[in-house]
Amino acid sequence: MMNEDLLQRDDRPIYGLMAEFDTPTGVVNAARQAHDAGYRQMDAFSPFPIHELTEAVGAKKTRLPLLIFLGGLAGCIGGFLMQAYMMAVDYPLIIGGRPLVSIPSYIPVTFECTVLLAATTAVVGMIVLNGLPRPYHPVFNVPRFELASRNRFFLLIESTDPKFDRDETKLFLRSLNSREVSDVDY
Amino acid sequence: MSEVHTHDVHAAHRTAADFAASLEVGRLQTLALIAAVVGIALTLLGAFLDIEQFFHSYLIGFVFWTGVSAGCLAILMIQHLAGGAWGVVIRRVLEAASSPLTLLVMLLLFIPVVIGAPFLYEWTHRDAVQANQFLQWKAPYLNLPFFIGRTILYFAIFGALSYFLNVWSNQQDNDPANGYIYERQMRTLSGPGLVLFALTTTFASVDWVMSLDPEWYSTIFGILFMGGWGLSALAFVIAVSVFLAQRRPMNDILAPAHFHDLGKLLLAFVMLWAYFSFSQLLIIWSGNLPEEIPWYLRRYSGGWQVVSIALIVFHFALPFLLLLSRDLKRHARTLGAVALFVLLMRMVDVVWLIAPEAHRGHGAPSYVGHLNPVAILFGFAALIGIGGVWLALFAWQLRRRPLMPLGDPLLEKALHHGHHHH
Structure with missing residues (x-):
């Protein structure tokens, strides 16, 4: 079942899809489910460190x-x-x-x-x-993303992920009890 | 952050039965008693071969195991002051290792040191003191009655601290609702208690070990013992925790996150020991004074240099490099193996501190040390003998109480440290 707005999208390439959550539990559970669903190119954002989140997004060991x-x-x-x-x-x-x-x-x-x-x-x-210093990053194109430093939690699935499909991934992120799912423009 | 795992914190009241020690701890007690009998028999055999060597070996065993108890007492007080999950999961082990009964038995085990004092301490010989001006000046401090009195005082201080910490801990178990009141009492005692520990350890190290060469002195010696005893204690606690983590009930509690914390502490203590030991060496080596340097010359001649180098490589470098690894610290069995190895090297360090002072010859030029393999062998026999008695007491004390402090306000937090998702 496809939603109306999914069919009406334009064909511009996007950086990824970003889901917003109210609670740390929400984003950790969502990250785990996304990881279980096979997504690997993802990142999560929180106003404070959440130890479990690092594991949940399957962050690779650093060198x-x-x-x-x-x-x-x-x-x-x-x-x-x-x-x-x-x-x-x-x-x-x-x-x-x-x-x-x-x-x-x-x-x-x-x-x-x-x-x-x-x-x-x-x-x-x-x-x-970390690729710093970095004057420009696409995630800031999402207007509500500034809340990531206040009281909201975000999960981002990048379009470079082999399993990424703009429609399916969007439906998937919505199924995770997220508040809102937005396109992240380049 | 706590929101993440509120769902698995069940507020169920935990009972003593949930944390009862397994039967293996009882088996450990039996094994320890067998080791005690064998070790003491071997040590006594040494007495017939060489009485002076026997008392030095005995002192090695006495100082090492007293050190594990005192070190556990110090870490117990540090964890009361600092708090944290790492302390809650090892608290019962720390309490059992430094129990008042253990300390009382160690005080009784000091009697052979008093009997052997003429073979150990040159300053107990009237003629040696009269022939040496330095020893005359030191006589008001270094004399047998005062020496015995001081040791009784050291054990009285350790014992009193341990008595209150254990009694309040029992009361806390029986009255978990008011757990924080007892926790505050224990915290309040632990601050001054650590100051007393530092002073007591300093004097004890001077009396028991430094005065083996009554003309030698090192102002960092007490601190060296604090670091060394802390390291012995921590290595022992980790080894026991790994043993417990293989069995019920602790297999459900001790997680990689706990061992990670304990492993980091072990790394810090290994570095601390190296730092203190090197500080003493650097200062005495730089000064190169005739009244200071012989202590090192004895340990750099007659075969002891092999042990000295071994200490640098195996007491510091190897554990240091191994403990840098995060994976190693989170893997209970490997961390346990490293901890046991560190414990073994702690014993070698105590042998190295005491054994080269044997057979110095009264009044003879005092830098001729001889590494006697027999001496090391009997040193380890005493370590096993006294260690067996100590370990049997430890296992007995550990079995008497639940393995987790039921009334600790941090109990739930400690149980879920590292168990976030199930």
Whole structure:
């Protein structure tokens, strides 16, 4: 059964379809059902973090922890070698009668370099992997979307999803007790 | 956020029967008693081979297991102060491990240390003290009557804190409607209690371990013990929780989210231990003073350097790298294996702190340490012997009460932590 307005749509390509919910429970349940129905290219928006929502939309594991580890490792090795080069090669200086490469005295700086590079990788990596900075995003074309930072919850299914069909997906989103389903224009 | 899972919070009143310990905890008690008999027999065998070695081995066992109790008491007080689901699910384990009865038995187990004091502590020898000006100056503190009195005071402080926390916890179980009143009492005690714990642990570490070399001192020594005891306790609690999570009733309660939290704490404590240990090493190594450095020279000669390096690699580096993994922390059995490994390394650390001080020879140049495999073997025999007694007491205390605190205001929240969708 097709609704009237579905048949009257224009043929412009859209970014996706966005459903609005009143409660966090609503959006979490909807995300789970969408995931069960086979949708993968989706995202959800909430005024506050909802742990279950991340799982419900089937968010993929991020590569960020691995990058941070590698950043820390580079800081650790780099920090140590930097000191060894300075103290033993570039400007050899005997301190307290100890060998030029004295590991215990290198540990604090090595540790600090590890933390510095790991933390920097975390911040920069998060920004880059999130695709930021991003001056324009289609979701803001939905007028009511600004409520996502106040008291509404949104579920977005992107048109790039292999299972996406403008009519069927719209009917599906409506069947999930959503308040409203809107087209997200490019 | 709470709206998401209000539907599965059933307000049903939970009873003690819902959280009764399984029969396996009783079997653990029997096994522990067998270990106690075997361990103590082996330790006593060591006494006939080498009496000085015997008392050092015994001190290793005593200090380690007292540390697990004291560490559990400290974590118990931290969880009362900080709150959170992670604390509610391990509270009964913490209470059982630091029960007043356990502490009383540990105090009785201190008697052999007093008997062995002449073999352990140079400052108990009148002639050694008279020949050494430093020991004369320290005599008002380092003398046997005061030493015994202080140890009784340490156990009195630990015991009193543990007594009130356990009694109020029982009352809370019997009166869940007023659970928050008892929770407030326990929180109020825990603040000053942690300050007392820090002071008591500092003095205890100086008395029992640092004074093995009466001329040596390290101002971070007490903090090293606080971190070490906390780590021992946490590793033990995680191992027990994994054991309980395989069985009813805790298999329905303990979820990956709980183990994730406990795993993060374990990682933090592993780093803390490394941080404190390295701080002491860096300062003493930099100063290189004749009255400080021999302690490290003993641990960097005669074979002990192997143990020293092993501590860096296996007490810090390996657990640190493993615990970075989120998946590992959320997988109960693997986390349990890492916790048991950390517990083993904690024992090696206590052996490393105490055993190199044996056979120093009174008055002889004191940096000739010898790694004696027999010494380590008997050290572990004592760890198993005293550990068996300790573990039997623990299992007995754990079985006496429901495995979850029935009256804890955070009980429902803790039960649903990680059980959001069913």
